[in-house]
Amino acid sequence: MLKSKFYRECYLQTxxxxxxxxxxxxxxxxxxxxxxxxxxxxxxxxxxxxIEDTLVSPKIILNPIDWRVNDGVQQTFCSTxxxxxxxxFETQICEGExxxxxxxxxxxxxxxxxxxFAHKGSFLFHGDxxxxxxxxxxxxxMDDAILKLxxxxxxxxxxxxxxxxxxxxxxxxxxxxxPHAQLDMSAxxxxxxxxxxxxxxxxxxxxxxxxxxxEKSNNQTAYFFKAKKLVxxxxxxxxxxxxxxxxxxxxxxxxxxxxxxxxxxxxxxANELNLATTMNxxxxxxxxxxxxxxxxxx
Numbered sequence: 249m250l251k252s253k254f255y256r257e258c259y260l261q262t263x264x265x266x267x268x269x270x271x272x273x274x275x276x277x278x279x280x281x282x283x284x285x286x287x288x289x290x291x292x293x294x295x296x297x298x299i300e301d302t303l304v305s306p307k308i309i310l311n312p313i314d315w316r317v318n319d320g321v322q323q324t325f326c327s328t329x330x331x332x333x334x335x336x337f338e339t340q341i342c343e344g345e346x347x348x349x350x351x352x353x354x355x356x357x358x359x360x361x362x363x364x365f366a367h368k369g370s371f372l373f374h375g376d377x378x379x380x381x382x383x384x385x386x387x388x389x390m391d392d393a394i395l396k397l398x399x400x401x402x403x404x405x406x407x408x409x410x411x412x413x414x415x416x417x418x419x420x421x422x423x424x425x426x427p428h429a430q431l432d433m434s435a436x437x438x439x440x441x442x443x444x445x446x447x448x449x450x451x452x453x454x455x456x457x458x459x460x461x462x463e464k465s466n467n468q469t470a471y472f473f474k475a476k477k478l479v480x481x482x483x484x485x486x487x488x489x490x491x492x493x494x495x496x497x498x499x500x501x502x503x504x505x506x507x508x509x510x511x512x513x514x515x516x517x518a519n520e521l522n523l524a525t526t527m528n529x530x531x532x533x534x535x536x537x538x539x540x541x542x543x544x545x546x
Contacts, residue, residue, distance in 0.1 A: 262472070278409070321372040373421045423462075433445065436448070
């Protein structure tokens with residue numbers, strides 16, 4: 249997946265996981281699963297009648313420096329020129345008569361740049377005006393969410409709940425499809441910064457070589473998220489690990505090794521998980537780089 253580097257570096261630099269595609273909306277409290285490399289909302293926790301309503305923060309402004317993400321891209325050429333758009337006129341009084349005089353102060357600036365991409369999958373991303381909203385009382389609703397998502401309303405075992413959503417407005421993303429790719433582009437601005445140029449509203453591609461993708465906002469917001477993942481609790485993990493090791497005689501060494509790479513919840517017997525025991529079985533952890541890898545299909 250050519251976007252792999254972008255996903256990883258974006259998460260590592262910003263702490264936020266990009267949606268796939270970026271313009272797919274995601275909402276606070278969305279209950280999601282990962283299918284075929286997509287983070288797919290199934291419902292919202294508002295629909296499961298939690299005892300306490302979710303408390304949502306106002307919009308929080310994020311550090312714009314974090315949203316300048318680059319891997320293997322250099323600006324190898326940049327130039328700015330002034331372009332006269334049309335003639336403008338001003339009226340002057342000369343010896344009692346009004347005279348129109350043509351002036352040329354109605355102009356714009358166009359900046360051209362050439363971007364060179366070192367490797368396959370090298371990318372440049374910039375998002376402007378980053379902001380987010382967060383669930384503020386997760387600690388008060390997480391137990392109730394476990395009960396209703398695993399027992400009373402649904403029987404989920406592999407699920408995420410979105411606890412933070414970040415957005416950027418003007419954004420741009422360019423990714424190389426082969427080593428030594430090149431993107432020639434221009435925008436109606438005096439700014440020569442490579443990040444601001446790639447996400448500028450007027451940015452356009454003049455020429456490209458081996459570029460896999462060049463995506464722009466086109467008045468569409470880009471979405472990123474933080475989430476909690478439902479996992480087996482430490483207590484139950486240890487209990488089933490011991491059970492697995494105690495049955496080594498019935499399993500080959502390879503089978504036991506394979507179990508270590510799988511969800512130990514699969515060892516639960518039908519009569520062990522119920523309303524009375526479910527709180528001991530599950531816990532929530534932050535979605536991490538491991539989950540980014542799941543999105544990438546790894």
